[in-house]
Amino acid sequence: MIRRYWGLAAALVLALVFAAASVLVSAGRGDTAEAKPLTPVATSADAGFARDMAVHHEQAVEMSFIVRDRTLDDEVRRLAYDIANTQANQRGMMLGWLDLWGLPKNEASQLPMAWMGMGMEPGADGALMPGMATNSDLNRLRKLSGKDAEVLYLQLMTEHHRGGIHMAQGCVRRCTVAPEKQLAQGMVDAQKSEIDLMAQMLKKRGAAARSN
Numbered sequence: 001m002i003r004r005y006w007g008l009a010a011a012l013v014l015a016l017v018f019a020a021a022s023v024l025v026s027a028g029r030g031d032t033a034e035a036k037p038l039t040p041v042a043t044s045a046d047a048g049f050a051r052d053m054a055v056h057h058e059q060a061v062e063m064s065f066i067v068r069d070r071t072l073d074d075e076v077r078r079l080a081y082d083i084a085n086t087q088a089n090q091r092g093m094m095l096g097w098l099d100l101w102g103l104p105k106n107e108a109s110q111l112p113m114a115w116m117g118m119g120m121e122p123g124a125d126g127a128l129m130p131g132m133a134t135n136s137d138l139n140r141l142r143k144l145s146g147k148d149a150e151v152l153y154l155q156l157m158t159e160h161h162r163g164g165i166h167m168a169q170g171c172v173r174r175c176t177v178a179p180e181k182q183l184a185q186g187m188v189d190a191q192k193s194e195i196d197l198m199a200q201m202l203k204k205r206g207a208a209a210r211s212n
Helices: 002-029 045-068 076-100 137-143 145-172 178-204
Strands: none
Touching: 002 045, 045 076, 045 137, 045 145, 045 178, 076 137, 076 178, 137 145
16 A cells, blocks of 8 residues: 555656646746646645645544554554555645645635635634544543554544545545646545445444444
8 A cells, every 4th residue: 555655656746847847848938928827826725635634634643653552453553554654645745735836834814624615613622624533532542442442543534534535525626736636536545445444444343433
């Protein structure tokens, strides 16, 4: 799974290099009148998705590190390792794009999900966007161990992936930067597969995902 994302990362870097080169070539030809704007603005879906999903991913990494220290189960620790590494790498890509575009990583004038036409106010218990765990959820996970920690982690991560898929599908529909749309579609495909895997892991532990 990790090799697949490293390959995607390399493809995205090349795509950004070619995109930057095309801008320089157009500028050199004096084609500014016909050139379409290639840099997203702060209120665009491209920038909003990059900002919001970076925050969303940050929590997934945090939860994965928590459960790594709360269980000795190889299967859960392997899944947590894969999720933490994949989402940390993707988060780095999205923050890198914001730097490349000269845009802030935090936009005070934009509520989370505003780029999707939702504009969610932060929740009272720390859940900033769909699928994100609350502060109470995280505190509970830190106190559990063994099977109990495994079950809660799998339930929380299933919800987290559902919210992430919703956001990524929004980018596939609304974003304009091709490499970002490609990354978003990759998130949809990978996280759907991981939800199926986590359902099987929960079943083995006599549990199930929490209702939406």
